[in-house]
Every structure is written in structure tokens, then in C-alpha cells.
Amino acid sequence: MNRLNPRRILLGLSAPVLALIVAFVITSIILVLFGDPVREVWSTILKAPKPRQTVQIINAATVYYLSAIAVAVGFRMNLFNIGVDGQYRVAVFAAAVFAGQAWLPGFLNIIVAIIVAMVAGGFWASIAAYLKVKRGVSEVISTIMLNAIATGVVSWLLLKVADRKEGSNAIATKTIPESSQLEGLKLIPGATNRVYTLIVLAVVVGFLYWFVLGRTRFGFDLRATGRSESAAVASGVNVPRMVMTAMIASGALAGLIGMPLLFGQDHNYGTTFQSGLGFAGIAIALLGRNNAIGIAFASLLWAFLDIQSNALQITAGVAQEIVFIIQGVILFAVVIAYELIRRTDKRLEQQRVARELAAQRKAQPATEGAPA
């Protein structure tokens, strides 16, 4: 009856496993159907990653994790922040410009730049929040629009501040000083590359997400709003303020997405900076069921598929995009599996409730005029 019930855990685990199997089968069918080498594809994807690739998986997962958490904050209160994509780009641009100026010494520069990113991301999200609260504009539309507007605005500003390197055709902000570049952690033995130092950020964010949402009053209010807006209002939650707060928090977290990349890899923001992370975050948050631990697993799975598929063209001669199909099918399969399990579980729960009530009734007959 408590949440830690072995049956529950078993049911909970069976969903992802089932989903992976289904994804495997469906993708294989597609491959066979179109005459592509099934065995090579799977042996490439499922091959044990080399240490170098393990690092890449962890790194990619770190970034995905931050993105998914940013999205999940909104989801937990029924806010659909599609705008994480634009928010992180605005934020990383602002942080890159700031850090590139090297106004502050090494480490301090990083800390303040991260704050700058959070402020910028939060600010961009606040536009959508304001429009929702004050003007009733659905955040779904406004964030779609703001993503596109972010592209234009960042492009425009980037051209203004760009530091064009001799002989380069790329365009980017000034490279951050070396003292602020993070070399990375040597976590995986045998790898030449390193895990982003700012994986720490992901861990902290994950913990805070769990703690704030699960343990604090603010988190309770936020979840209550997500579960039933009307009940939250009646319980004293100031929903408009909550929308503002959650949206801005989501944007501020979105601001963190680019930080590991900025300080651990690219060292500037430019046209080749990774894009589309916000959209990946939506899928991963949904796959991880908006749960801090679930999202961690989902990020790792997503990153694993991404990295392992890099070699597909080289080893199997199959378009790397097959991995999108696998990811999409997993997402479908997971939710369908959860839904089937939820139904089973609900039925079992009702049976149990009824049984126990019947037992209670037998044990202590009729109080207060209830049927004997």
C-alpha cells in the first residue's frame, strides 16, 4: 500500500523494458522492409562503447538532462514550455559574450557567466509568462514564436559582437579566456577526452529539482497547480504568480543547458553551437516522466543512442537518422506500456481497496447508522 511495493516496482520496471523490446522489434522490421542490414545496425548501436564514447555519452546526457529538467519544471504544473530551445540560445549567447569579456578572473568569471545565463534565459521565458498571465496568450504559441524571434535577435546581436577569426568562416563570440575554460574531469579510465566539469551542475540541478518539488512548500504548490488548477487556487496558491515563477524558473534552468558546452567544449557561442537541445529536452522529460531519476535514465538512453549511432554510416552504411525512428518508437512504446500498466495497476488497486474495506466492515459492524 505504500509506494515502495515490490509489485509496483516490478510493474514500473517492466514498462521501459517492454518499450525497448518493442522499439527493437519495430526498427528491425523497418530495416528488413527496406533491405538494410539489420545485424550491422544493431551490432553498431549495441556495441559496448569505447571509453571515449562513454565520455561522450555522459557529456551528451549531461546537457540533455539539464534541458529535460528545464522542460519538466513547466510540465509539472501543466505549462508547456516549448521555448526552452530559444531560451537556452539567448542565455548561452549572453553568457558567452559576458565570459568572453574576461572582466572577472577565471573561476569567478564562470560563476557570474552562469548567473548571466540564468537571468537571460529567465528573462526570455518571462515574456511568455507575462503574455500568458496578463494577456491570456497560450504559452504553446508564444514560445514557438519566441523561439523564432530568439533566432533573429541572437543572430543580429551576434553579428554586432562577433569576433571574426582570421581565415575562419564561422562566426562566434569572443573566445572565453583560458583561465575560464574548464578542462573536464578524468572520470573514465582509458579515455582521452574528459567529462564536462559542469556535470556537477547537472547533479546539483537534479538534486534541487527533486528537493524543491518534492519537499518544499513551493514545490507542493507547483505540483498542486499542475494536478488541479482549480483546487490549487482554492487552496491559496496564487496561480498567476506561480505561472510567472515556474516559467521563469524553467527559463533560468534552460539558461544552464549551454553551460557545459560553453565552458567545457566550444568556449564561445557561434553558428556551429549545438542547436535543438530544447526539443530533445521535451522528449526526454516525457520519457523520464518528469522525475529527476527517470530523466537521468532517459538522458543516458537518448545520449547512448545518439553517440552509438554516429558510427552507423561508417560501419553499416545506414543513414544515421534511423536513430530518430528508434527514439520516437521508444517514446511511444514507453507511454503505451505505462498506460497499459497503469490500467492494470488501477484495477488491482480498486480490487484491493474494495477487499480491504469489506474486511474492515466485517471487523467492525455498522457505525453511525450505516447499513448493517
Place this chain on the structure above:
Amino acid sequence: MSAAGLEVGTQTVVGAPRKRRRFGAREWAIAALGALVVVSILRVVTGAGDIVSSGALAAAIGLAVPIGLAGLGGLWSERAGVVNIGLEGMMILGTWGAGYFGYHYGPWAGVLGAIVMGMVGGLIHAIATVTFGVDQIVSGVALNIIGLGVAKYLAARFFTGLPGGGPTQSPPIDPLPSFTIPGVSSGLGTIEKKDWFFVSDLAAVLRAVCTNMSVLTIIALLLFAGTWWALWRTPFGLRLRSCGESPVAAESLGVNVIRYKFLAVVVSGGLAGLGGGFLALVAANIYRDGQTGGRGYIGLAAMIFGNWRPGGLLGGAALFGYTDAVQLRGGGTVHAFLLLFAVILVAVGVWQIVRNRRLVQGILALVVGALVAWWYFATDAVPAELTGTTPYVTTLLVLAFASQRLRMPAADGQIYRKGEGH
């Protein structure tokens, strides 16, 4: 999470039995003419001739159609109570279908192929959301990922090695027929060139619709009219809409809710796929990787913008297509819009202060209006990087002023399971 979202900010007017103003054909016509007068004035004042040129309007139609079709897909689905964020994925499938079938079997097969591929997307969404009752947002997001993957994979698989084709594009497809009304078009062209106030502008509008209209554009317009008729004038439509408003009530009256929802979502996919097909068959004459460029999302936005109604959606798509066209065609039109924005903002500011007695909002509007006006007069072009955002900014502004009246189908986004609602 549920797909319906929070209601905050969408204030409903309380009390006083709502007097529903009928916004019929006449009102629409008046509004359209009014808008035309405004842009005529703008054209004369700013000298930006492209504001109402037949070319810009024709381009606007071309850009609006795929968005409109995607939105129409969204409309079908959401009117039956299923949120469809997967329109983009369905559109992408449509572009591939158009490319593949269009190349091998001719453009009409391409049209069919686009619809069928879109329907496959719709079918997946329907199975997930209607049959299995999973969260509609999750399903839509997954579908977008799959749509993208499938199209790229199939393109790489089937277009590589074809003459003019490759992993990212199909070989060229033969064009679909298009129509020009011969005498009228050139006659109107003459009037348009005169630059007469309003008259030339009206001529431009008329010319845009009788010159080089693709048959697919005409089909799209018919689909709009047909959707309106089917959903609001037939028993079928009543049943379908009732599934989006109150599926339990519909079920209690013997409506097979599951069947209608399923059908609606599949049709939705077909329409979005056709929108993708338009991109591949008319807007370009090839399938191209990434061709949709987020138009599925824009279609969804246009549908919400249009208050889940075909007429409104048409307006939203047209607004978007038009602003996108003028910004792509360049030449200072966007700059001219600054003046329009400034004037509107000042008008709103005055209105707020004089009529609504909202000093803060009014002054804010006035200040922003003044800033925009200053921007207009102090520069002679909007930076190229920013003109691209015109359609998005415009949409956002229009919504900010007018979105309180939007109302989505009451049961939109809610999961429905047979027999559980009673």
C-alpha cells in the same frame, strides 16, 4: 500532465448572459476592406509599394497554404478533442510522400502520396491517443521525432542515386497545373501599376487570386470551405465536434466517440500531409530535407490564433503567410510596418487612457509607440537579421491584443475512455 494546460489568464466574462455577436460574412468582408484601406494608406504614406503588390499577395498565398493546411489538420483533430502537436511530423511525412510518389507516378500521385503518408502519421497518433489513451502531447512529440527520422531515412534510401536526387532531396517532380484568368489578370495588372489609392490595391488583391493559382491552392481553399461545411453543417460534423466538447454526452447519445476521434485524427494527418505535399509539389518542385521548417508548429499556432475555427485559421495563416512573404521579398516593407505598429500602439495607448482609464498601460503603449516611430524615422531599413522575425512578432502582438476571447473545445486534450465517464 494533461494536454489541456493551465487556464490562467484566459478570463471569461462573468454574469450577464453573453450576447454573442455574429461575425458573419458581411462583417468579415467589411473587416477585410478596412484592412485594405489601412494598408493602402500605409503604402501611400511610406511609399513601400510591395505592401499590396499582387506579387507579394500571391507569395503570401503560397506561403499561407501549407500553414493553413497544417492548421486545418489541427482543427479536425482538436475539434474532436485530440491535441495534435505532431502536425510537423505529419507534414514532413507528407513532403516525402509527395516527393516519392510525385517523382515516380506524376504530381497527382504525389498529392495522394502526401495525403497517405500524412494519414499514416495520423494513424499512429490516433492509435496512441485514442486507442491506448496516452498523453496527447507525448504522442505528438514522439511523432515529430519519428516523422523526421522516417522521412530522412526513406529519402536516403530511395532518392540516392536517382537523377538529380540524393539523400536529402528528391529528383524534380512535374508541376501541377495552375490557372490564370487571361484577360482579367493583365487588365488588373494595368490598374495595379497606376498606383491609385485603394483602387490599385484592390486590383492587386484581385490579380493575386486570378493569376497563376495552383490547382492545389484552389483545392486547399475548397478544403477550408468543405471543413466548415462538414463540421458545422452536417450531422457528421456535429457528432465530431461533440466528441471534442463532451465525449461522455456524445457517448450517452449513441455516438461512437472512439470512431469519430480516430477518424478525425487520421483526417488531420492527411491534411497536414497535404500541407507538406504542397511544399514539395507547388512551393518547390522537389522533396527537400528540412523543407517544412517548423511550419507544422506555425500551423498549430495559426489554428489557436483562429480560435479553432476555419475562418479564423484562414486569417491566421494569411497573416503569417503575408508577413513572411513581405519580409522574404525585402525592400523596405517591414520598415514600413514599423510606422503601422507605431500608429496602432499610439491608438491603443490613447484608447486605454481615454476609454478604459488605464493610465499605466496607456502610457506604456504610447512610449513604446513613440519608440517604434522613432525607429521608423531614424532608420531606413530594419536589420536583415530582424526582418525574418516579422511573422512571429506580428502573430505575438496580435495575440497579445486579442487572445482573451479564444476558447478551445471543452474536452480538448482530455483522455477519453469508453464507458468511464458516467
Place this chain on the structure above:
Amino acid sequence: MTASPPVTQPAAQQPTGAAPAVELEGITKRFPGVVANKDIAFTVRRGTVHAIVGENGAGKSTLMKILYGVQRPDEGTIKINGQVVELHSPSDAINAGIGMVFQHFMLADNLTVLENVVLGAEKLHGIGDAARQEIVKISDSYKLGVDPDALVADLGVGARQRIEILKVLYRGAKILILDEPTAVLVPQEVDELFDQLAELKDEGLTVLFISHKLDEVLKVADSITVIRRGTTIDTVDPKSVNARQLAELMVGSELPSPTTEESTVTDRVLLRVDHLVLGGGTGRPVLDGISFTIHAGEVLGIAGVEGNGQAEIVEVIMGMREPTSGKVFLGDQDISDWHVREIREAGVGYIPEDRHRHGLLLEAPLWENRILGHQTEEPNIEAGGFLIDAKDAKADTERIVKEYDVRTPSIFVTAGSLSGGNQQKLIIGREMSHHPKVLIAAHPTRGVDVGAQSSIWDHIRAARREGLAVLLISADLEELIGLSDTIQVILRGRLTGEFDPDTVTAEDLGAAMTGAGHKNGADDAPRTGDGDGEATTRHTDTHTHDRTDAHDKEDQA
């Protein structure tokens, strides 16, 4: 749904001979873990009103849903007009000439009346003018007063009820099922409904009718079937039983005797509402100059047809809505512009009208629901109010479950898996646990069965004795009369009359509520005093009680 068609011919065909309209045999329906219907058997004669009574959860609605094809029985046979039918879906039932008005209205708010009515029956008269004429015709012939082009969202409950009936008639149903049709109606509306039922009966239609209001049942029914815990207990003739006997048949034991209560009204003002106005856009205000005062130990009842501003009064007092003008005082403090949370923290308890929408998080476990609304108060918090104290909250939930007899296997099940009555007890327990000074109780016993009902009343009375001020809003006039120290009637956003519950009758209140009675202020209320004569009929229900004292009227001036 396309399985096999019903065996019978459409109802349009003339029924054969004198076969009864409905015959049920051995109907059994099991839900996971519950047997909702067990071996149900009874017969309904054609052209009669047949009532079905039973406690909450006795299985009445389930049975009706089976008869309407919404649910399939596990065992048993249904005969309509003497022929065995298989009802797979509502369409089968409709084809067999059955129509049903559900306990919860089945209307799409954003569609017009016309659309709601023709939905699913488009084949009959299309969806255009022919259908409109038909609706007007039916509406006229049964005096339903329905405007086919109105938007359902704009209509009140009474009108919705009539649309539901019209829907059924439109389909040419010969057998009508009405599941608790009177629960939300005022007496006058109930009378109108009964007149209409009588007319239907005269035309040879058969009506199956569920109600918890036994006096109504006795008045209108030709025959009454009692269901207890899923089985038919008996079918009785209304002329041969009285309400009390009927109630005892329902619960299967003797009813507790009515309790006696003394006035506990003091002169300490706890809640004062001063000329509240709530504008309604361009039209008439939703609240128009509402003023009243509630003292410690006083229960102020507000009677009114739903939709006349009761909900808005509550929302304004609770801070969920800003009044256009006017003030609300808690003691001496002006709380008009306080926020919900501050108001709740200041000691205002809230039992919302719609527990599912405003009172509970249905997907959250009971202990989280115990925190809801008191997120800033002990025992739910720790670390200076920043953190949620799950441990203490759980322990306190256990206490509430025990003290308020919330029937649940554990505090970890979701609130949604409790029955309505138990959900309500949880809410009451939660609100009472914070020792409110003022309790805003909207329909505290709606949809709750007799047992739970009386325990909820007991809790309210106990708190009142300790000086609680209660604003009671209820559609149940018996409840209002039984619990209140004063009753105010609200009509179109105004308080139009004050009544003394000792002397007023439900009929008087009903008249005032619909505006049919006089509309003067407090000075000349109450109207007539012959309440005692009717008390016996009225007080058949288990929850009524006599009041022995009449308190000072000056208090409420």
C-alpha cells in the same frame, strides 16, 4: 459497438398486448472488487411512474446504466415490452425506445440546445429547421420553455434538466429513466417536473425515477422498488408505506432519532460582509449589494436557486475573486483585498461546492490532500514554513481518518479512489483540524449518503457550539432549515428575504428563491408559520431535527 443489433423492434412499433414495459431478471454486475448489482429483479408496468430508492452506492445508477446500454450486465436478462433485448450501447437502448437523463447532466456546454438535442438523432429531423420546429413543438406541448438556439453554457440547472428531458422525448422514447432529476431543483421546479411526468404518463410513457427525497417519491410514484447493497429488497405501493418505513427499508435498520439543538449564537461578530457588488461585465451585476453578519456560534444559511450568486459570494469571501465594491471583514479586520492564502491562514475554513474541482487533488494520496489548503500551517510544515513536513502530515492524516471515519484502506491511496462521502469527510476533517473561526460550507453533504450526512452535520454542530461561525450554502432546504440559525434567500445576486428556520417551510423558501413569493426585506419575514403541520411529512428524512428554541431576531438585524 456494432456487435449485434437489439432483438426488439424500434419502439415506434406498437407494443404488444399488455406486456410490462420493463422486466428485469437476475441482473448482476460486478466491478473490480465490488458487486454493484446482485440478482436484481423487478417489473415496471407500462404507463406508470416507477421509483427506485436506495442509499448512496446501493447500485441504482449502475442498474439504470445497464438498462441504457452504457454498461453490460454480467448476468441476467432484460425484457422490454415483453421481448428479451441485448443492449450493447446506448444506441441499442435508444432503438428499443429507452431514454435516460443521467444523474450528472450530459450536455456539451459550448453547443446550442438544438445541437445538444439532435446529436445522435440527426436521422429523425436533420440538424436544421425541421429539427428546430420539432423541438419547439415538443417544448410547447410539454411546456418546457426551451429556446433551441440558446447556448447551453448560458442556461441554469432547471433549463438544463428540461433539455435533458427534451432530448429523450425528441428521440421518441417510450421509457424514460430519470436518475436523481430533482437533486438540483427548487420545489417549484420539482412540481413543474412532476406535472410534466404526469402528462407523459397519461400519454402512455413509462418513467423510471430515482430520488433520495422520499416525500417526492411517495408523491409521484405509482410503485417503488427499494435497492439495498445491490439487491432488490422489495417493491412497494406508495400508498401503503410512509417515508420513514421506506427509509428503514433502504438502510435495513432503524433510523437514529432526530437530535435536538440549542442556539449557540453569541453577539461576537466574526464575519461581516458589507455591500458587496460584483460586476458582470456589461450586464446586471452578479452580486448586488450583499450584506450580512455572522456571529460566533451562528449558522447563516443561504438559500437560492443555483447560479444566483451563491458561488460568487463564496469566491469573494475566500479571496478568489475581487469584488467590484464592498468589503469583507473578519472580526474587525478588513480582508477584502487579502489573498486566499492569507484568508485561510487567518482562520477561515472552506468546504467547497465542488470537491473534485476545488477541494481535492484526485491523483494525489490522502496525506497530500490533507496538506492542501493548509500548506503554510502546522502540522504540515517545518523549517520555518519552507519545507513540507510529510511525516507529521501523514500522522495527522491518520488521525483525521480515524476521527472522521474516513473509510479507506490507507492514507496512501489516491483521493480519487474514495467514494464521494468519504472524500467529503476527509475535507471536513481537514478543515476542522485547523480550528477555523469561520467556516464557509457550500453544499457540505451533496451526494453524500445518509450515514455520512449525519456525521458531517454532527461535526458542524459541534464546532458551532464551540463558537464557530458558519456560512452554509445548500440546495437541500431540509439541511438549511435543520442547521441554520438564520436563513437568507438570494435571488439574482441580491439577498431578498430573511427567514427564521423554526417557522419557515421548504415551500416558502422555494417561493422566495424563485421570486414567486414576496421579495421584501427582513422586516416582514418569515411569512407564514404553519410549518409544524407539514413538519411530519418533511421530517421523514433521517437528518431533520426539531429546534426547541427560537433565538433573538435582533441578532440578525
Place this chain on the structure above:
Amino acid sequence: ACGDSGNDSSPSGSGSSDSGKKSDLKVGMAYDVGGRGDQSFNDAAAAGLDKAKKELGVETKEAAAVNGENEAAREERLQQLVDAGYTHIVAVGFAYAASVGKAAKDNPDVNFAIVDDASDDSKGANVDQITFAENEGSFLVGAAAALKSKAGHIGFVGGVNVPLIKKFEAGYIAGAKAVNPNIKIDSQYLTQPPDFSGFGDPAKGKTAAEGMYQKGADIVYHAAGGSGGGVFTAAKAAGDGKWAIGVDSDQALTAPADVRDKILTSMVKKVDVAVYDFIKSAADGKELTGPNEYNLAKGGVDYSKTGGHIDDIASKLDDYKQQIIDKKITVPTTP
């Protein structure tokens, strides 16, 4: 599938060399987004590879980038090729700059070439930094446009607003102005980075070019990759006297047949030559390294004459060409 090694219909094919002499060189090619078959930039690189394969008998392997990918993904792609035993790796596109720099450092035994970058990021003792003087080639087609324009009004459509494409624009404008200082030039970019859909959205290309033609321009030059198809369609729809100028390869040969006769000329960027040079140099044992700019003087960029539409002005263009080669004219790189 792209870079499909086992597919016989594909012109590439790894491991086996069907003709020519055998070389033990193993060449890996990492394409930019779009990969082989994009009818543009990547295809030009592929042509160089195919030529090397045919003539030198090298073994090849190909892989393409994914839209919006991470820096690490690009690094990994190069590293995968190294791991698979490829000794010479060509990275197509400036996006690979940093990855090539890093991979070159990590794998000193492997030789790299990068197309479109000559920055410090990609510098290395084992890196051939290939760049092109797109501005010089564009100058020539700009001059051609100005010479051919009757309206004194021409246009430029750029795919995505990035410095590389601005280089095309700058040269084009300079060339046109050199002929006619008063000429009117409309410029339009389709999208802003990181939205690279401007290289693959023919609908947008068509709309932009249509606008220019309708406002009086008679010749439009595009540097918009796949969106260029839309520019050609617009030129065709605009009717007689309206022209388009192609880019990267001689598009009068590669564009869809029905629009080829609307292509006045193309600015040819000989990526194939550069790629071939790199492989050839390796086969010859004297690896090309360091910055190698393929300019007019080296024949790395040029204009095409297919269709004979500009035969009448060829001498003038060649004159400009000589002036640029002789450094009498310096062509700007930014507009």
C-alpha cells in the same frame, strides 16, 4: 543510404576499386549536413573523391553530419574514420574547424583536409586548410550580371546569414558596381543561424527571388544551396529577359532540365579540385598542408559559360579576371 558502402548503385563504394590503379591510401570523407547528393557543395567534394577513386584507386568511406549536432559529434565522426583505419580524412565545411584541429592533434599520423576554413582552430602540421576566394568568383558573376542587366537592377539571395555567404554577396556587389556604379542590388537572406533551413527551403528561395524579379531586377544570383532551386523556378516563372546565376557547380548542367536555360552563368567553386589535389598529393607522397586558398589565380573559383548566354561578354569578364589575378583589383570579403 548516404555514404552507403554496400550499395552498388551508389557511385561510391568502399574497399573495392573498380578501375584505375591501386593505391593503398584510405580516404575518409566527412560531409557537412546534407551529404552526398545535395546537388551542391557536398556533391562537389564527392566528385573530387570519386575522381580520386577512379584515377588513383583509393579506398573510400563517407559519413555526413546531422543538423544542429554537437561539436563532440563532429569530432567523433572524424575519430571513427581514424579508428576504421582511414589515413586521409577530408572534412567538408567550416563547422569541422575545431574538430579537425583536435583530431589532427590526437592523430598525428593521419592527414586531414578541411574545406572552407583556414583559422587557427583547424591549424596543424597534418592539416590541409582549403579555402576558396568565393568573393573573387562572385565578383565575376556580379560583373556579368551588371553587364547583362537591362534594368540596371539585380539581386542576391543568400541561404543563411553567415560570413561565408556574405563573402559571396560582397564579391557579387563589388563586381556589379565595378561595371555599373549606379546599379541597384537587392540582397536577401532566407534564415538566420542557427536555423539552417535557409539552405533547404526552395519555397523561401522562390518567394525571395520572385520579389526581386517583380520589383524590376532581371538577374538574381543565389548562394542558397538547395533553396536555389526556388530561385531558378522563380526565374523561369518571371519569363523572358529574367535570369538566374547558379553557384558552387555549373548549375546549367546540374539543375533540373526545365530551368537550365534560365541560368546565365554559375560561380563555380572547385571543391572537387581541392579535394582531388589533397588526395593526389598524398598519393604522390608530398602531402599538402597549411592554408591553401583556391582563388582565381589558382583556378579554384571561376565562372561558367554553359549555354553560351555570356559569350558576348566573356572577354570583359576575362579582363576583370586578369585584373584580379594581377591584384589590380582587390575584392572585399564583406559587403
